[in-house]
Amino acid sequence: MMVSAVDSRIKLIAILQLAYSGELAAAYAYRGHWHSVRNPDQRTAIQNIENDEWQHRKLLADLLTSLAAGPLHRRETRAVIIGRTLQFLCHVTGWLAPMYGAGRLESHNVCEYETAARHARDCGRKDMVDCLLDMAEVEWEHESYFRSRVQEHFVGRRLPLWPQPPAKEMIRVSFERELMSLSHQNGSPYVGAQAVIES
Numbered sequence: 001m002m003v004s005a006v007d008s009r010i011k012l013i014a015i016l017q018l019a020y021s022g023e024l025a026a027a028y029a030y031r032g033h034w035h036s037v038r039n040p041d042q043r044t045a046i047q048n049i050e051n052d053e054w055q056h057r058k059l060l061a062d063l064l065t066s067l068a069a070g071p072l073h074r075r076e077t078r079a080v081i082i083g084r085t086l087q088f089l090c091h092v093t094g095w096l097a098p099m100y101g102a103g104r105l106e107s108h109n110v111c112e113y114e115t116a117a118r119h120a121r122d123c124g125r126k127d128m129v130d131c132l133l134d135m136a137e138v139e140w141e142h143e144s145y146f147r148s149r150v151q152e153h154f155v156g157r158r159l160p161l162w163p164q165p166p167a168k169e170m171i172r173v174s175f176e177r178e179l180m181s182l183s184h185q186n187g188s189p190y191v192g193a194q195a196v197i198e199s
Ligand SMILES: [Fe+2]
Pocket: 023, 052, 053, 056, 109, 139
């Protein structure tokens, strides 16, 4: 079924609003996380990830403005509560739980930005696609970092992990393949990198 441009625009705004507030919660949580770890390399790496999330928030604010939309107040309030709580909890839960939780969350973020890029394409905002796929790639790097840390831990490597995202290159490859396929047929079903790998 052909998704209408209006539907896609509504979905795009909704997902960007979610992501905008999600970045706030993540940034606060990572601030607590890097303050709580002792290893200097890990502190720097997680601090850099925090900075990436603030940068994403700025980009998302611009994207929302260009869609004549803005953040949702209740989502922002919720994000502050969740982010500040996680920021505090990082200091009491030990090393593994924040690494595991972050990896899981980042895996979700990769898909979220891929989906947003598809909505942007479907509502005629192709100018946003590159920025959204860039953010998906940065989230991929974040997921990879936290996965590696969990796998270094003697308990973590025995835990069942969240599904591993396909190779980073597949984010753009799957998107390009969809564009080629859409040029030959009507309809734009969501086909993420995972689906392309499995096809
Ligand atoms: Fe982010």
